[in-house]
Amino acid sequence: MKKNALFLPLACGLLLLAGVLMSQTKKPATAGPQASITRGKQVYHDQCLACHMADGLGVQGMNPPLVKTKFVLGDKVTLVKIVLNGMTGIEVEGDDYHGVMAPHADLTDQQIADVLTYVRNSFGNKAKAVTAAEVKAIRAKNAPAH
Amino acid sequence: MQTFINKPKIISRRSLCLLTGLFITVLTANAQLKLPAGFSAVTVVEAFGRTRHIAVAANGAIFVKLSKLKDGKGIYRLQDTNGDGKADKVTGFGSFAGTGMAISNGYLYASSDEEVFRFKLDGDNNVVSDKPEKIVTGLLSRHEHEAKAIALNDKGDLFVNIGAYSNACQLQDRTKGSPGDKPCKILDSAGGIWLFKADQPNQTYGTGTRYATGLRNVVGLDWNKATNSLFVMQHGRDQLHDLYPDMWDTKQSAELPAECMYELHQGSNCGWPYIFYDQIQHKKILAPEYGGDGKKTAGEDAQDPVVAFPGHLGPNGLLFYTGSQFPEKYKNGAFIAFHGSWNRAPEPQKGYFVVFQPFKDGKPSGDWEVFADNFSGGPEKTASGRVDYRPCGLAQGPDGSIYVTDDTKGTIWKISYKK
Numbered sequence: 001m002k003k004n005a006l007f008l009p010l011a012c013g014l015l016l017l018a019g020v021l022m023s024q025t026k027k028p029a030t031a032g033p034q035a036s037i038t039r040g041k042q043v044y045h046d047q048c049l050a051c052h053m054a055d056g057l058g059v060q061g062m063n064p065p066l067v068k069t070k071f072v073l074g075d076k077v078t079l080v081k082i083v084l085n086g087m088t089g090i091e092v093e094g095d096d097y098h099g100v101m102a103p104h105a106d107l108t109d110q111q112i113a114d115v116l117t118y119v120r121n122s123f124g125n126k127a128k129a130v131t132a133a134e135v136k137a138i139r140a141k142n143a144p145a146h
Numbered sequence: 147m148q149t150f151i152n153k154p155k156i157i158s159r160r161s162l163c164l165l166t167g168l169f170i171t172v173l174t175a176n177a178q179l180k181l182p183a184g185f186s187a188v189t190v191v192e193a194f195g196r197t198r199h200i201a202v203a204a205n206g207a208i209f210v211k212l213s214k215l216k217d218g219k220g221i222y223r224l225q226d227t228n229g230d231g232k233a234d235k236v237t238g239f240g241s242f243a244g245t246g247m248a249i250s251n252g253y254l255y256a257s258s259d260e261e262v263f264r265f266k267l268d269g270d271n272n273v274v275s276d277k278p279e280k281i282v283t284g285l286l287s288r289h290e291h292e293a294k295a296i297a298l299n300d301k302g303d304l305f306v307n308i309g310a311y312s313n314a315c316q317l318q319d320r321t322k323g324s325p326g327d328k329p330c331k332i333l334d335s336a337g338g339i340w341l342f343k344a345d346q347p348n349q350t351y352g353t354g355t356r357y358a359t360g361l362r363n364v365v366g367l368d369w370n371k372a373t374n375s376l377f378v379m380q381h382g383r384d385q386l387h388d389l390y391p392d393m394w395d396t397k398q399s400a401e402l403p404a405e406c407m408y409e410l411h412q413g414s415n416c417g418w419p420y421i422f423y424d425q426i427q428h429k430k431i432l433a434p435e436y437g438g439d440g441k442k443t444a445g446e447d448a449q450d451p452v453v454a455f456p457g458h459l460g461p462n463g464l465l466f467y468t469g470s471q472f473p474e475k476y477k478n479g480a481f482i483a484f485h486g487s488w489n490r491a492p493e494p495q496k497g498y499f500v501v502f503q504p505f506k507d508g509k510p511s512g513d514w515e516v517f518a519d520n521f522s523g524g525p526e527k528t529a530s531g532r533v534d535y536r537p538c539g540l541a542q543g544p545d546g547s548i549y550v551t552d553d554t555k556g557t558i559w560k561i562s563y564k565k
Binding site for chain 1: 213387488489491
């Protein structure tokens, strides 16, 4: 017990130190999924957080959670179309959500790819990245809302 | 510590932990609320489901409306037969989900998101039949602001909120750059309080009348017996910053606009969507969707609120206290259950409490105060919005105690006063 009590903070301290050293030596990524996630976090903050909240869990009865649902982790086409076209009313895991999501077609292909890659790899989610090329292809086939 | 743990004991410790856990849960829910000196709370039920509005009969029988069916039932009758405050007799009926719940003239009224029903009550306040009479039908429910909150008076009037299926009547709802619809067509069939007769079956828009307009959404409403008039709590508009970041920063957008209390009369107009009430400037401000810049005033024909609360707190319950159990200052004053905010993000969330607004001679008198607090479970939970409980419905019992529902877990508290 005593040993453990000493070991734990020591181990945490070492890990923290290693982390600090690594972050100092590591160059910021500009390409690849990690960079996309980093950019996506900012898009999420500006465009999504007000309704889906900082932890992605949404608001009961209004704005659906983005955590571990088929809408987020499943088919990319459906997911990209939700961002492009918006949506109203959805049932997730047996609970109804009545909030209205505006279309976000004004975001660039890259911004949509970034924010979806961020959401698919945050809040405990783990799913493949969405690329700008994929968004471009889906947008081209997407029936315009007006 | 380590040495005490061995296989057979783990099992007994686990069950002990479970038992203690249960005990603590019960204790915490009971002791959760922070109340003024002399007041105490007991939980009537816990983990009951999505308990919304609540009504208490003259013999103490409690009726609660659920927004999600529980074992196929949308209304539950709860009775405390041994006087400990806890419900020990529970019966469900009504196969529809919804919010509205009220008792009037020997009937229990309940609403779905499209209709209002009533059930006849017998001498013991049991429903005579679980087949209700349909009083109002065909009301608009388009996802947003769908709850049809109701209130009745003893003159046979049934008031029904029909919330606007929109935030600010933009041509494209909640979409940056989309202008306001001029005139706002939503107001023809929603965004107000409609008046129906309490005892006539199958009424529709055609047979009802629009009692008050320009109300975005009302969930908390109550007939004030001292003034003989209807009071409502409006849910103010969202997203000033999201839609107009150049005019309002996130801090201003978290506070604005006010959550307003209005006193209504036939023909009242509260101004939505053209204006909103800015409680900091104390002015009716032209909505940005209609050319406003955050300073221009408008809505000369719209009435002023009688009380303006901070933004986005979500007033879901309103109750004028007519009992004698509580100290004198509470008599004829208003309790308001604030469900708690979501549209303050990224700023800290707020609310999740029951407020008391003193009244004198039918007018608000003095500042409002937080009456029951800590539904959230602490300041950090309040700030994040990931709270333990969210207050929703309010009702007064025959002994002068009041009841508060929570619609996240389904806890109902009975709050009483003892000198």
